[in-house]
Amino acid sequence: MAWLWWLGAALVLGVVELVTVDLIFLMFAGGALAGALAALLGAPLWGQVLVFAVVSVVLLFGVRPWAKRLLARSTPETLTNVAAHVGREATVLIDVTERAGRIKLMGEVWTARAARPGTVLPAGTTVRVVRIDGAIAVVEATADTTLHP
Structure with a gap:
């Protein structure tokens, strides 16, 4: 049942990301999905939290810079x-x-x-x-x- 809480957290974080569009909350949503997977595999709560934290940090510092560069390259410079x-x-x-x-x-x-x-x-x-x-x-x-x- 804990995996549902992780899935709910991932959905909420995904919605927050839609508002901020900075790719930070999306990385946390990925961590929450990893926590849900850990819960499905029967990991204890401390293991789920550890998986969430490790995956979130890896996504924040590993994937986010690359994704921001890719997003900046594909987005036209529009003066406002x-x-x-x-x-x-x-x-x-x-x-x-x-x-x-x-x-x-x-x-x-x-x-x-x-x-x-x-x-x-x-x-x-x-x-x-x-x-x-x-x-x-x-x-x-x-x-x-x-x-x-």
């Missing part, structure tokens, strides 16, 4: 949040100076300022996002834009 906006083009809605302005970036209105001091980017100008400072997009003119001092 603020990093996804850097390099994108936007349209100036309200003149952008080194202090203030408004742009339309990916359908959203952002507060913006010019990357170079003394630059004024008039409404209708196409700009490129250089970086994001907090909630402010720092922009520069694209190559085909003429600037007004």
Whole structure:
């Protein structure tokens, strides 16, 4: 009957792994499955716990680094949040100076300022996002834009 507890623990750890996706709880789930196998083979409780601990440690330090490398290689690098906006083009809605302005970036209105001091980017100008400072997009003119001092 102890093998059912180990199987239940493995299932719970597998569900936790689905939430964290760090391959740590998956290694513990493998250890729990090994503990269930030991219980099925008639090992005493201390033997089951020992099998769980040894298999979990071997999986954590032996299999997990390899699995993480494999996962990283097969997963495309996707920029998210603020990093996804850097390099994108936007349209100036309200003149952008080194202090203030408004742009339309990916359908959203952002507060913006010019990357170079003394630059004024008039409404209708196409700009490129250089970086994001907090909630402010720092922009520069694209190559085909003429600037007004």
